[in-house]
Amino acid sequence: METAFLDRKVRVDWLRFQVLSEASGGISDIIKILGLPFERKNEPLPDAKNNDMLALNKVWHEIYEHERSLIGINYAPSAGAEKFHRYFVDLSGKILAKLDFAKIQSLLFWGQCHYEFIANRIDIAVDFPVGCPRLSLRPWENLIEDGLLIGYRTARRIMNTGSRHGTTVYLGSRESDRFIRIYDKNIDGVHSDRMELELKRFRAATVMRSLADLELTEISKYLDNVVCGQINLLSHADTDFFRIYKRGAVTLAAAVPHCDIEKSAAFISRHAPTLAMLHEYMGAAKYQEFMDNNLRSGKLGMKSRHHRLIQNARAL
Incomplete structure (x- = not known):
């Protein structure tokens, strides 16, 4: 029918x-x-x-x-x-x-x-x-x-x-x-x-x-x-x-980053306004010090999975 x-x-x-x-x-x-x-x-x-x-x-x-x-x-x-x-x-x-x-x-x-x-x-x-x-x-x-x-x-x-x-x-x-x-x-x-x-x-x-x-x-x-x-x-x-309700369908594919590193980069890009706000509030010198401190802390906190992501991204 x-x-x-x-x-x-x-x-x-x-x-x-x-x-x-x-x-x-x-x-x-x-x-x-x-x-x-x-x-x-x-x-x-x-x-x-x-x-x-x-x-x-x-x-x-x-x-x-x-x-x-x-x-x-x-x-x-x-x-x-x-x-x-x-x-x-x-x-x-x-x-x-x-x-x-x-x-x-x-x-x-x-x-x-x-x-x-x-x-x-x-x-x-x-x-x-x-x-x-x-x-x-x-x-x-x-x-x-x-x-x-x-x-x-x-x-x-x-x-x-x-x-x-x-x-x-x-x-x-x-x-x-x-x-x-x-x-x-x-x-x-x-x-x-x-x-x-x-x-x-x-x-x-x-x-x-x-x-x-x-x-x-x-x-x-x-x-x-x-x-x-x-x-x-x-x-x-x-x-x-x-x-x-559904007479037909158009499939819309989502954007697929090439690797998980790109997902991380996309995450930072989405939060660029927050970074700009911090830069505006702190000033260039204090903002750079803040980012350097977080970078050093982040390197100490990297786990094996982070290193595997780097290896996979370089291989790709």
Whole structure:
């Protein structure tokens, strides 16, 4: 018997990326593509000597805002070897709801035509008709515990009270490059069951590159299959309910470091803002002394497994 799949609405609910480009007129290009009245913010940092502003944990020469969504630029220095300007785009669901897939695709295509495209985050939301029971009330914790839901080690459930009633289930870790929220949604008085996928880094880059190349008519189906493809359930009576949700699946591979040494290096890179904060607080001399002391302590604490990692990395 052919499965009768649920109707659904698919949308991009967050989009964040950065671009390195030799072109200095990118802000105008972005605003033209979006067709929205972004206006320049003039508020400098409290302790700044110029008009530089803070966004995405970085300082930018210019930032433009529209309904709390931001775009910005860091100009390349007028002297020196660096010749690339850095742009960022950070669009919330409220703004993206005003954009059709054609504009989103044009924006991503623009970004990927430059020297370097850096995908930070993309959220994809799929809204289904309210189920019985609601999708958020399904026993996701038990499915993980029983080994029926593959790829997640944890499920966290929050019962919302106050102005926003309903239930929210979180699958996975917010710090990972794949994180799912399942919750009750009300849009203009219409109740829905929402499944929302948050992708970062490598997986986000995979989706953004695909969106720039797809036919417009294929985008909704692709995004739907990306979201539902992250729910991998073994065949069982307790998982049959998801057959009417999952029409297809797109597998997103995670980034695989070449060796465990690269995992350690990636860990340090992720904590670079913390290191920069310590450097700013301590000053260059004390920071260097602090790092040297920790390095000496670390060398004394190295175990056999650390030496094996070094040997394996050198062999590779």
